[in-house]
Amino acid sequence: MKFERLFEPISIGKVNIKNRIAMAPMVPGGLVDHDGGFTQRAIDYYTERAFGGVGLIISGCTKVSEKVEPRTTLMFVNRRSISSFSELAESVHYYGTRIFIQLTAGLGSVIVGSVIDSGFKPVSASAIPAFWRPNVTARALTTEEVEEIVDAFGKAAQLLRAAGIDGIELHGHEGYLFDQFSTAIWNKRNDKYGGSLEDRLRFPIEVLNAIKDKAGKDFPVVYRYGLKHYMKGFRTGALPHEDYVEAGRDVAEGLEMAKLLEKAGFDGLHVDAGSYDSWYWAHPPTYQPHGCMVDMAAEAKKCVTIPVITVGRLGIPELAEKVVAEGKADIVALGRALLADPHWPRKAREGKVEEIRPCTGCHDGCLHREMYQFKPISCAINPATGRERLYTLGVVTQPQKVLIAGGGVAGMEAARVAAIRGCEVTLYEKGEKLGGHLIAGSVPDFKRDIKRLLDWYVIQLERLGVKIRLQVEVTPELIKKEKPDKIIIATGSTPI
Ligand SMILES: Cc1cc2nc3c(=O)[nH]c(=O)nc-3n(C[C@H](O)[C@H](O)[C@H](O)COP(=O)(O)O)c2cc1C
Ligand code: SF4
Incomplete structure (x- = not known):
């Protein structure tokens, strides 16, 4: 050991x-x-x-x-x-x-x-x-x-x-x-x-x-x-x-x-x-x-x-x-x-x-x-914390073909969960690497744990068999060609 x-x-x-x-x-x-x-x-x-x-x-x-x-x-x-x-x-x-x-x-x-x-x-x-x-x-x-x-x-x-x-x-x-x-x-x-x-x-x-x-x-x-x-x-x-x-x-x-x-x-x-x-x-x-x-x-x-x-x-x-x-x-x-x-x-x-x-x-x-915020305890990177029974990731009865646009933290988490649930997942990222804002965010020494999180996601997606397409932009033509059952848009957001 x-x-x-x-x-x-x-x-x-x-x-x-x-x-x-x-x-x-x-x-x-x-x-x-x-x-x-x-x-x-x-x-x-x-x-x-x-x-x-x-x-x-x-x-x-x-x-x-x-x-x-x-x-x-x-x-x-x-x-x-x-x-x-x-x-x-x-x-x-x-x-x-x-x-x-x-x-x-x-x-x-x-x-x-x-x-x-x-x-x-x-x-x-x-x-x-x-x-x-x-x-x-x-x-x-x-x-x-x-x-x-x-x-x-x-x-x-x-x-x-x-x-x-x-x-x-x-x-x-x-x-x-x-x-x-x-x-x-x-x-x-x-x-x-x-x-x-x-x-x-x-x-x-x-x-x-x-x-x-x-x-x-x-x-x-x-x-x-x-x-x-x-x-x-x-x-x-x-x-x-x-x-x-x-x-x-x-x-x-x-x-x-x-x-x-x-x-x-x-x-x-x-x-x-x-x-x-x-x-x-x-x-x-x-x-x-x-x-x-x-x-x-x-x-x-x-x-x-x-x-x-x-x-x-x-x-x-x-x-x-x-x-x-x-x-x-x-x-x-x-x-x-x-x-x-x-x-x-x-x-x-x-x-x-x-x-x-x-x-x-x-x-x-x-x-x-x-x-x-007086909200129940949880975790920013593990939303199942405090909701263990509710967020049990069971396998879906009818696996879907899922297309995800955006390889930042939201896209990677969506891909991870969909794959655990038995779906066929393809993750598209316009840039050269997965990670989105995590890449720049993990540069300072004191933020190395963010790099560890990014590495963890990359390993998880690989193990779960998620297909990763880097430097590919999701377009209407690509969607028509791939014919996914579900599309998840995870290209970033602006705080309300
Ligand atoms: C959400 C939260 C609640 C906490 N509540 C308590 C508590 O009830 N009693 C206590 O002695 N420490 C409390 N702590 C401090 C933790 O016991 C611990 O000392 C601290 O989080 C540092 O350890 P860590 O880096 O492993 O998280 C709390 C910490 C967190 C994050
Ligand atoms: S990643 Fe760590 S510090 Fe951040 S919410 Fe989760 S437990 Fe708290």
């Missing part, structure tokens, strides 16, 4: 995982029901990734209480929604995949602006400006309110374990509520939850203890956090290699945290970087190099013995294998790479790297779509 280390089993606590590949937590926006449970579309979406061979799925962040902060569009563990969690667990277990639910204390001061506009006063560790509405000051949670949230975590974990869920990840990264408590710049409290680093970590550690108490000591709990915030100040992030004074957490404190979290009894760490102020770390766009946060995980790994998960543009199998083989992390989490191609793990295991549809790092069809 080409990627041997990636396919070695590993355990988090007592839970055995069949390989070193995890699906990174991603809120399945739009696939959640009114009670906060998973819809059938969400179950199909996760099950497709399990079928594709991922060892561990970590769900998107999920609430345990609505008391101090509204749920908005997130999942929510409660007696009405819990059956959908058990349905999901059964479904992914069928493929030997483990599932952890990522539980969040809440968004706190980074809650979306529209919720604040509707009259809700954001909460946080202390009275700090709301990220999206800086003229609004968040209210500091009372000690009793924090204790109530701790209690709710224990109850949620108990329900989840009974429902067949394998473990929990706590959502402590990127400046969300747990992070607001654990970071000095946001936590100015005088009660037991403020002060030294140990005191600032009291909230997540009490949550850990509540989970272990209610769900069992052997129910594994991972903590996700950023080793470093890359933050120059409120709403001002730092760039890679920039010389600046860290306003949030620096690496030294991040490493101290790793030791304290292990000592407290966490079963694993999921290490990334950044905060809302420097979002391009936690959500690395195409401008960030592949594996841009591996160094953070590698530093943490030197300080602890529990498994360390790394994340961030790790969709190149050779790189993922190298990270594990060099001991920089124990598990590689893939987020968008699994949206673009749910069968990434299976293809890597079979050594069919060129078959993997590569994520281009655009964020257009995933994060942007769900956060700013």
